[in-house]
Amino acid sequence: MQIYKAPLRDMRFVLHELLDAKQLSKLPGYEEATADTIDTIIEEGAKFCQDKLLPLNRVGDEEGCTYENGVVRTPPGFKQAYNDFVGAGWQSISSDPNYGGQGLPALMNFVIEEMVCSTNIAFGVYPLLSRGAASLIERHGSDDIKETYLPHLADGSWSGTMCLTESQCGTDLGLIRTKAVPAGNGKYSISGSKIFISAGEHDLSENIIHLVLAKLPDAPEGVRGISLFLVPKLSVNGRGTAAEVGSRNGVACGSIEKKMGIHGSATCVINFDEAEGYLIGDPHKGLRCMFTMMNGARLGVGMQGLALGETAYQSATAYAKERRSGKSLTKGTKSADVADPIIVHPDVRNMLLTARAYNEGARALAYWTALQLDLSTHHPDAETRRDADEIVQLMTPVIKAFLTDRGFEAANLAVQVHGGHGYISEHGIEQLVRDARIAQLYEGTNGIQALDLVGRKLSLHTGRLLRHFFHPATEFVETNQETEELKDLVLPLAKALEKLQQATLVIAQKGLGDPEEAAAVATDYLKMFGLVAVGYMWLLMAEKAVAKAADANGDARFYANKLKTAQFYMHKLLPDASAAFLRIMTGKYAAAQFNEEDF
Numbered sequence: 001m002q003i004y005k006a007p008l009r010d011m012r013f014v015l016h017e018l019l020d021a022k023q024l025s026k027l028p029g030y031e032e033a034t035a036d037t038i039d040t041i042i043e044e045g046a047k048f049c050q051d052k053l054l055p056l057n058r059v060g061d062e063e064g065c066t067y068e069n070g071v072v073r074t075p076p077g078f079k080q081a082y083n084d085f086v087g088a089g090w091q092s093i094s095s096d097p098n099y100g101g102q103g104l105p106a107l108m109n110f111v112i113e114e115m116v117c118s119t120n121i122a123f124g125v126y127p128l129l130s131r132g133a134a135s136l137i138e139r140h141g142s143d144d145i146k147e148t149y150l151p152h153l154a155d156g157s158w159s160g161t162m163c164l165t166e167s168q169c170g171t172d173l174g175l176i177r178t179k180a181v182p183a184g185n186g187k188y189s190i191s192g193s194k195i196f197i198s199a200g201e202h203d204l205s206e207n208i209i210h211l212v213l214a215k216l217p218d219a220p221e222g223v224r225g226i227s228l229f230l231v232p233k234l235s236v237n238g239r240g241t242a243a244e245v246g247s248r249n250g251v252a253c254g255s256i257e258k259k260m261g262i263h264g265s266a267t268c269v270i271n272f273d274e275a276e277g278y279l280i281g282d283p284h285k286g287l288r289c290m291f292t293m294m295n296g297a298r299l300g301v302g303m304q305g306l307a308l309g310e311t312a313y314q315s316a317t318a319y320a321k322e323r324r325s326g327k328s329l330t331k332g333t334k335s336a337d338v339a340d341p342i343i344v345h346p347d348v349r350n351m352l353l354t355a356r357a358y359n360e361g362a363r364a365l366a367y368w369t370a371l372q373l374d375l376s377t378h379h380p381d382a383e384t385r386r387d388a389d390e391i392v393q394l395m396t397p398v399i400k401a402f403l404t405d406r407g408f409e410a411a412n413l414a415v416q417v418h419g420g421h422g423y424i425s426e427h428g429i430e431q432l433v434r435d436a437r438i439a440q441l442y443e444g445t446n447g448i449q450a451l452d453l454v455g456r457k458l459s460l461h462t463g464r465l466l467r468h469f470f471h472p473a474t475e476f477v478e479t480n481q482e483t484e485e486l487k488d489l490v491l492p493l494a495k496a497l498e499k500l501q502q503a504t505l506v507i508a509q510k511g512l513g514d515p516e517e518a519a520a521v522a523t524d525y526l527k528m529f530g531l532v533a534v535g536y537m538w539l540l541m542a543e544k545a546v547a548k549a550a551d552a553n554g555d556a557r558f559y560a561n562k563l564k565t566a567q568f569y570m571h572k573l574l575p576d577a578s579a580a581f582l583r584i585m586t587g588k589y590a591a592a593q594f595n596e597e598d599f
């Protein structure tokens with residue numbers, strides 16, 4: 001059975017003890033983000049997700065979305081849950097207060113996103129896209145567009161989509177064929193067909209605002225010729241809160257996909273037939289604007305990975321404490337029972353702790369990155385804003401790919417802990433695997449994230465992005481190498497960090513002469529980077545746990561477990577970085593020696 005209780009103690013540890021999140025309340029615009037407000041939000045968010053979204057997770061999977069004559073219906077209960085969600089203001093917590101949002105830190109959204117997706121990832125897709133559409137419009141829309149669309153996206157009466165993919169292209173957007181023709185009055189006529197559009201059509205909101213990539217008649221070839229358009233499903237009359245939906249625009253849903261998981265999320269073919277649209281940003285520069293939405297969505301998808309990893313861990317742990325099989329091999333334990341709970345077995349413990357150590361480390365990395373996101377937008381000092389933004393840029397592909405790979409691994413391990421019962425639909429555990437799988441694919445496959453890290457982020461500003469991470473991590477390691485309580489943890493990380501820096505240099509050197517050398521090891525590099533980045537978070541958490549353990553007042557077990565989990569991470573999981581390092585050193589040779597005909 002899927003089990004989930006929001007890990008509030010761990011969330012508070014990361015938010016308050018590790019990150020001192022209330023520091024955000026000192027930034028202009030974030031005055032309300034006090035420690036009390038943060039706690040109230042996460043507690044209320046937890047209740048909402050546990051009470052309203054978790055009970056709909058199975059029904060969403062089993063009944064899915066339905067399509068009939070262009071109309072898409074979400075699973076039973078989704079509409080009510082959506083109304084409750086937007087009614088309670090969860091949609092708009094970090095949206096612009098000038099347009100109906102609550103203007104709270106993005107960090108809050110990350111925490112809510114985690115809980116929403118732990119309890120119902122398919123439901124979570126709808127608000128994720130609406131928030132992404134809103135942030136794109138906030139950043140790149142004209143005043144007119146902002147006033148007309150943002151208040152409705154903030155109150156959830158309208159929802160958003162991102163329309164990039166076409167049947168002939170997903171990764172290579174330079175190949176898109178959707179056309180935009182100027183139609184006078186600053187409007188454009190959009191025609192073409194998009195596939196795999198999440199939340200492209202549904203019954204949750206009154207209107208759907210599509211953000212569509214298309215090419216103008218004079219567009220240059222490839223990605224340099226892509227423009228971005230806002231295309232509402234129903235045309236809009238008037239402005240601001242007085243804006244009202246009018247007649248049907250030339251937008252229709254052709255069908256929805258049958259798919260492996262996230263059945264409650266409608267994945268649609270959306271056909272544009274001379275639909276009225278509005279240009280966002282400059283002609284031919286649309287991809288750059290779309291990246292605002294894509295980068296936000298990549299972080300959101302990373303949270304989906306962590307979210308499912310958490311539910312997988314909790315469900316597997318509950319099962320491992322109940323299910324009896326075999327006797328404990330621990331010397332001196334002789335229970336009278338014929339069989340012990342499977343949690344006594346080292347192999348089962350290894351599986352549980354793998355998921356747990358990744359989850360807790362990933363949570364720290366994701367929330368830390370979210371804090372940087374808030375600093376990058378609200379800190380008064382320009383250099384601090386720039387540095388924080390560069391950390392977010394560096395970490396975005398790592399969070400997207402590393403967290404979703406680990407989330408899938410945790411879901412898979414949860415099946416393993418359940419034995420054959422994990423494979424049987426009745427228990428709901430196989431759903432976690434099916435749901436987790438998509439996060440490795442959409443928003444740019446994890447292979448593409450690795451290429452982004454290696455091909456773009458490493459060399460940006462002559463390696464300055466990397467230095468934002470390497471410098472503090474190296475300094476921490478050097479300062480604490482002799483710290484008695486930490487050195488057992490610091491040593492493995494110090495070695496892995498040194499190897500990561502070595503690998504970075506090798507890739508930079510080889511990649512200069514032959515880009516294929518860098519591309520061939522990109523996935524290994526991202527994995528190694530993720531392992532080290534999460535390892536650094538574990539060191540920071542261990543340092544806090546050591547400091548707090550002395551006067552823990554009843555919380556001693558929490559801090560002791562933090563330290564034990566840190567040890568598990570450093571000694572059982574971080575060693576994978578050495579294997580990745582060896583693969584990186586091999587370079588492209590092992591695979592490149594095959595000709596296409598050899599496959």
Ligand SMILES: Cc1cc2nc3c(=O)[nH]c(=O)nc-3n(C[C@H](O)[C@H](O)[C@H](O)COP(=O)(O)OP(=O)(O)OC[C@H]3O[C@@H](n4cnc5c(N)ncnc54)[C@H](O)[C@@H]3O)c2cc1C
Pocket residue numbers: 162163164165168169170171172195196197198199259267438441442443444445446447448451
């Ligand atoms: C359920 C679901 C929901 C989705 N939601 C949306 C949505 O809301 N909006 C939207 O626009 N799209 C959406 N997508 C599309 C999704 O983003 C794409 O499927 C994804 O980006 C991959 O594109 P593709 O399927 O065309 O694969 P391809 O681009 O054909 O890639 C196939 C394989 O080749 C690799 N590859 C491709 N190019 C390169 C390269 N240059 N270098 C190295 N490797 C490469 C890829 O990593 C992948 O392993 C969704 C997809 C699904 C399944």
